Amino acid sequence: GQQLNQSPQSMFIQEGEDVSMNCTSSSIFNTWLWYKQDPGEGPVLLIALYKAGELTSNGRLTAQFGITRKDSFLNISASIPSDVGIYFCAGHGAGNNRKLIWGLGTSLAVNP
Amino acid sequence: KAGVTQTPRYLIKTRGQQVTLSCSPISGHRSVSWYQQTPGQGLQFLFEYFSETQRNKGNFPGRFSGRQFSNSRSEMNVSTLELGDSALYLCASSLGSGTGVFEAFFGQGTRLTVV
Numbered sequence: 001g002q003q004l005n006q007s008p009q010s011m012f013i014q015e016g017e018d019v020s021m022n023c024t025s026s027s028i029f030n031t032w033l034w035y036k037q038d039p040g041e042g043p044v045l046l047i048a049l050y051k052a053g054e055l056t057s058n059g060r061l062t063a064q065f066g067i068t069r070k071d072s073f074l075n076i077s078a079s080i081p082s083d084v085g086i087y088f089c090a091g092h093g094a095g096n097n098r099k100l101i102w103g104l105g106t107s108l109a110v111n112p
Numbered sequence: 113k114a115g116v117t118q119t120p121r122y123l124i125k126t127r128g129q130q131v132t133l134s135c136s137p138i139s140g141h142r143s144v145s146w147y148q149q150t151p152g153q154g155l156q157f158l159f160e161y162f163s164e165t166q167r168n169k170g171n172f173p174g175r176f177s178g179r180q181f182s183n184s185r186s187e188m189n190v191s192t193l194e195l196g197d198s199a200l201y202l203c204a205s206s207l208g209s210g211t212g213v214f215e216a217f218f219g220q221g222t223r224l225t226v227v
Contacts, residue, residue, distance in 0.1 A: 003154065031214045042116070042202050042218030043155075088155065092214040099145065099168040100216060104154040 006089050006103025013079055014111050021106040022073040023089035031092040032072040033100070034063050038085045046087075047074070079110050114139065116205050118219035125226050130191040133222045137184050137205030143167075144186040145216060146178060147202040155202065161186055162208045193226045200224075 004023045013019060023032070031050055035043035047058050049065035049072060056063055062075045072091070076083055089103040117136040125131050137144050145168075146158040157170040161180035178188040184205075190197055200223050204216035 033215060035218075040200070040221075040223070042118075042204075042221050045215055045217060048215050090216075099157055099160055100214065102155045102157075 004089055004091055004101055004103040006106055008106055009104070010107040010109070012109045012111065015079060015081060017079050019076040019079055019083070019108060020073060021087060021089075022071060023091070023103045024071040025091055025101070026070070027093060028069040029091035029093055029101075030069070032063070032065050033090040033092075034061075034072070034074045035088045035090065036085045037088065037105075043088055076108075079108075081110050081112050084108055084110050116203060116217055116219035118201075118203050118222050120222060121220065122223045123225070125193050125224065127193055127195060127226055129193050130189065131193060131224060132187055132189045133201055133203075133224075135186045135188075135203030135205075135219060137186070137203075138217055141205035141207055141217075142184050143206045143208030144180055144184065145204045145206070146186070146188050147204065148172070149200045149202060149221075150198075158188065158201075190224075195226050198224060198226045 004025050006023045033048050034046045037043040047056050047063040052069050053067050054065040060077045086105040086107050088105045090100045092100050119134045143162045145160040147155040159178050160168040164180045175191045180186045200221045202218050202221045204218045206216045207213045
């Protein structure tokens with residue numbers, strides 16, 4: 001099925017560093033969602049974006065809905081050990097009956 | 113407000129058996145989606161139900177089926193289990209069609225192991 005191109009696939013950083021990851025699509029989306037998943041748990045919604053160009057923050061996390069409506073990025077500032085996990089992007093196209101399309105995830109490891 | 117509840121959390125089944133997993137969505141949510149997740153893989157979409165009707169279906173064999181009840185609770189069933197069905201099965205609920213809100217909220221998942 002259709003998937004989003006999410007990059008990077010994995011990251012290993014030092015505590016305190018900033019992190020950036022992004023998702024791109026060949027088609028236009030009306031909604032972008034960013035999730036974080038801890039091992040053995042379900043993904044937790046971090047940020048939802050509904051408008052092209054929208055920039056939204058949630059604590060140290062900032063996400064943007066690309067102007068072209070075909071991409072989105074997530075930044076994490078001043079990373080801490082509990083930021084470890086897998087981050088997923090998801091997009092929803094036009095129409096109420098379309099399902100969410102998912103990226104394959106970015107695995108983040110933080111070295112204390 | 114209670115979150116999405118999935119039962120059971122863990123399950124061990126033998127190849128060839130069948131299994132039923134349950135999902136209770138957030139109160140007021142009418143859409144329930146199911147996903148399969150295996151190590152190193154993303155979320156593989158199984159199906160979505162809205163108001164007791166299957167609205168979308170992923171590329172899984174007919175051994176995977178689901179249903180939704182009038183109270184929005186959902187079950188998924190896997191018959192004739194295979195070793196490759198071992199995975200974390202996730203349920204997500206959302207408000208659903210017509211609301212313009214597509215945020216999905218996940219349960220903790222059911223870890224199925226087929227031996």
